[in-house]
Amino acid sequence: MNAKASKNQLTSIEPAYYEAVTEAIRKEAVKILKEETVVGVVGYLPGRRKGTATPALVTSVEEAEKLIFSPACVNNLSVYLTKAKKGVLKQGKVGIVAKGCDMRALAGLMTESQLQREDLFIIGVVCPGVYGFGVERTGTLTEANIARKCRECTVHMPEGADVAAGTHAELADLTPEEAEEMARIEAMPQAERWAFWKEHFSRCIRCMACRQVCPFCYCEQCLCDKNRPQAVESSPRPAGNMAWHLVRAMHLAGRCGGCAECERVCPMDIPLNLLNRRMAKELKELYDYEAGLAPVEKGPLNQYKEDDDQSFIK
Amino acid sequence: MHDFEPKIVAFVCTWCTYAGADLAGTSRMQYPPNVRVLKFPCTGRIDPVFILRAFQKGADGVLVSGCHPGDCHYMAGNFHARRRFAAFRALLDFIGVDLNRLQFSWVSAAEGGKWVEVVTDLTERVRTMGPMPEFKELEHEELWSTFAEATAGKSTGLNITADKSQVLNTPGLKEAYDSIS
Numbered sequence: 001m002n003a004k005a006s007k008n009q010l011t012s013i014e015p016a017y018y019e020a021v022t023e024a025i026r027k028e029a030v031k032i033l034k035e036e037t038v039v040g041v042v043g044y045l046p047g048r049r050k051g052t053a054t055p056a057l058v059t060s061v062e063e064a065e066k067l068i069f070s071p072a073c074v075n076n077l078s079v080y081l082t083k084a085k086k087g088v089l090k091q092g093k094v095g096i097v098a099k100g101c102d103m104r105a106l107a108g109l110m111t112e113s114q115l116q117r118e119d120l121f122i123i124g125v126v127c128p129g130v131y132g133f134g135v136e137r138t139g140t141l142t143e144a145n146i147a148r149k150c151r152e153c154t155v156h157m158p159e160g161a162d163v164a165a166g167t168h169a170e171l172a173d174l175t176p177e178e179a180e181e182m183a184r185i186e187a188m189p190q191a192e193r194w195a196f197w198k199e200h201f202s203r204c205i206r207c208m209a210c211r212q213v214c215p216f217c218y219c220e221q222c223l224c225d226k227n228r229p230q231a232v233e234s235s236p237r238p239a240g241n242m243a244w245h246l247v248r249a250m251h252l253a254g255r256c257g258g259c260a261e262c263e264r265v266c267p268m269d270i271p272l273n274l275l276n277r278r279m280a281k282e283l284k285e286l287y288d289y290e291a292g293l294a295p296v297e298k299g300p301l302n303q304y305k306e307d308d309d310q311s312f313i314k
Numbered sequence: 315m316h317d318f319e320p321k322i323v324a325f326v327c328t329w330c331t332y333a334g335a336d337l338a339g340t341s342r343m344q345y346p347p348n349v350r351v352l353k354f355p356c357t358g359r360i361d362p363v364f365i366l367r368a369f370q371k372g373a374d375g376v377l378v379s380g381c382h383p384g385d386c387h388y389m390a391g392n393f394h395a396r397r398r399f400a401a402f403r404a405l406l407d408f409i410g411v412d413l414n415r416l417q418f419s420w421v422s423a424a425e426g427g428k429w430v431e432v433v434t435d436l437t438e439r440v441r442t443m444g445p446m447p448e449f450k451e452l453e454h455e456e457l458w459s460t461f462a463e464a465t466a467g468k469s470t471g472l473n474i475t476a477d478k479s480q481v482l483n484t485p486g487l488k489e490a491y492d493s494i495s
Contacts, residue, residue: 243363246406302394304393304397308396312418313420314417314418
């Protein structure tokens, strides 16, 4: 049985793993609620349909015993601690369930003084990956139904959490789809690249779901909503769409933790995480900086070195 | 060779490059009149969105120019701008914009000659490259849909029947298009 189990771990993640993680999360959530360390825990509850999960703030022990973790727990919960939900933090210390990529968002938000570490109790999840969009939800995570972003995940083990739920588990030999697609686009002639993005952006309906779901889009007034002067046209038309997506990518440069929530919620299937990844890669190359691995004092675009590359400046 | 006059938009900082351009003027140096100068408090104030806006509104080339490193009136504005524009260039390149149309430079208040050189270089380079159609086309497509609605007599825009050539011959469209290009 052991030989089989270890083999399974290579090609698929069985429901038993998620059950173990669920147990660990429940135990910890119940404990911190009972001890009144926290006023509530942001986590996942089962969704109404089978095989789904929904984000929730639980404040009682009974509710905490219903918390789950499954491959359907796709949401990045850190967004519930910013923007409209800021009130949650006013009640006192809050527990939060965080996968590796959510942990990067939390660290990024701490970097930007949007969150304080002492206000949080972080239940880290050693996450083997989550479901992609429109796949069969069998309870078992395999190469066929894992999300694109999880194929190249570098943060399966969340760093800096108070407790970690689960043990190390990872799917083996996944094709790095996003890296391959990025390389493909970079290899295109310039005009083709333009055509590629123009086609994608032309479908944008400017629903702003990408902005709404992003933990880093917490500005109370967005530049792109301003109309005096209007920097970015707000209706879903070609020029405004292009400008919006460029501004979005630029504002996330050096901040985005790569949770790919923007891409997941996009109703028009625009590969937004490709842009984020490209910018992250560029900042890694230029300034040796990777966002969200740990809270730092300043992001790469808020600081400078006198000997930064200026080969492009005449 | 293209028979066209490039439109160059220059975003300059008030302390160095603007003074440098002013010096070029008072020294009666000659340089191409294609450049439109916009004065900013500092290169650190120049948001990448300004560059996009310039391209959308018909610029064929954009110049961003400020103080030499170490000479910034606000100590570090140009250093921050340098990082931001390095990242922005990568983004534009990934989207498929020719970076030869976008020039960054350091021109001090004493470098009237360098200002002339930078502007001349960029203007000539853009002249040989020809007009920049990409961003203008996006604006054009917006106009096209507006006029298609008008000619098809629809107010909803959901049922666009007019074809593109028909629309391009519509009175008023050419003027509207010319006004942005």
